[in-house]
Amino acid sequence: MKKIIALTGIIASGGFLTANAQCKTVSSITENFDAWKEINKCWTAHQGKAMLYASDKKIIFYSMTNPQENMYMTTPKIKAGKYILTFDISDNGGETTLDIFSTHNTSDVKSFVSITKPSKITSGKKSYDINLKKDSNLGLKVLLNGIHQAVYVDNFSLKPKK
Template sequence: MKRIVLAGILTLGGLLTVKAQCKTESAIIENFDTWKDINKCWTAKPGGKAMLYASDKKIIFYSMNSPGEDMYLITPKIKAGNYTLSLDISDNGGETTLEIFSVNNASDTKSYVSIVKPSKITGDKKTFNISLKKDMHLGLKVLLNGVHQAVYMDNFSLKQKK
């Protein structure tokens, strides 16, 4: 019994250590080419039966048979400041939107505050001006309105303005 408890404590300590190694960023340039799964410093929050995963050198939001579910990809923590965010984002048809949130606590959706209103995904590169008053994460929320609908995200670039 003591070994089981000790193993549990060591495992929990290891998990906490992994998250503690993620540092607060002042820039993120990510093309997702080397990702086999979601990076440990990022958080994927798929809704219900929908899927959010890394594959084919990009991030894929996929509705399966569950359209309308909220799906979020949360960045590592970002230093307070003004940024330019650009990314390539496209879909496989239908109505899809992207909304951006400041996120205080990645595991608590009540701490998500919309900072860029939902915009239609059209297959073009998107560019946004982002302002964070304190160190926070960014949350990218994708809404898929159809069955077997997908959104593909690539070439994420967050650069601090001078």
């Protein structure tokens, strides 16, 4: 019952789930989301009028009846440096788009700076070279163009580039 009330409050407000100030800056991330029952306190989610949640051992971006809603999920703060970012991604069909960004303020979407060009989501493992000039959060921006569309993210890994 507690989870339903919390989820309802988040959906109703269309707000952010914000990172906990006690979270530490990291230099690598390995997350398969298997133990997540909700978004981890050190990550940030912005779902607008749609849904972004942890379920079935992955992260799900779901449009419900709100296509064109930009949804964002950001990592804990990451130390400046060069990295390789990999993750598995898939969707349930239709037009879906992914953009990767960096930010210094997870609660201000105007501060998000694209690292990649928005691209159509195709199923499979994705890999990106990331260069952070200063400590930043990384984020995934997903755009779903139809009702009841979903994008699934799993096996998120950020490793220092050698």
